Amino acid sequence: MNRLRESIHDAPVVERDGYRYLVHPVSNGIPTLDPKLMREVVNGLLRLVDFEDADVIVTPVTMGVHVATALSLTTDVPLVVIRSREYGFDDEVPFEHPDGEYYLNDVTAGDDVVVVDDLVNTGQSIAAIVEAIDDVGANLVDVACVLRRVESRDDLVDVDVKSLLEVSVTADGVDVLDDASH
Structure with a gap:
């Protein structure tokens, strides 16, 4: 995770309405996303998550799409x-x-689902997605993200989210707190 870790230290933080936003190539496409960084991210997620029994990878229509697409292409698991x-x-x-x-389409009862996203800020988005997957009767295999902010409110009490890096966004910048442990 050397490239990812290095890219975090260079990531700008933008404050808007009292909230500090991490601006990063993986989660924002700014600055330009280096293919070597993306490859490192995909390889890291492949080590964290077992895609072998997954029927589908699910991601919200946000910046997680490119990460999930790369994983789908690598694993041959539909997206x-x-x-x-x-x-x-x-x-x-x-x-x-x-x-x-x-709106969730093409996930049915009994499907084994892996949820992938770029960045977990508060956990609200992932919590809503997990609930929708449960409502359809699909099986949640795993939830994984590239980056997870630890100082934000976390609505994922009952969901184990695996992340490549846990970060803290402060007025002084971004600190890496943990890697590949969740």
């Missing part, structure tokens, strides 16, 4: 992107997400 737009399909499952109503 489902949770959308913020309704399409009206028969099996479409609407659910409340922190950003409004979202």
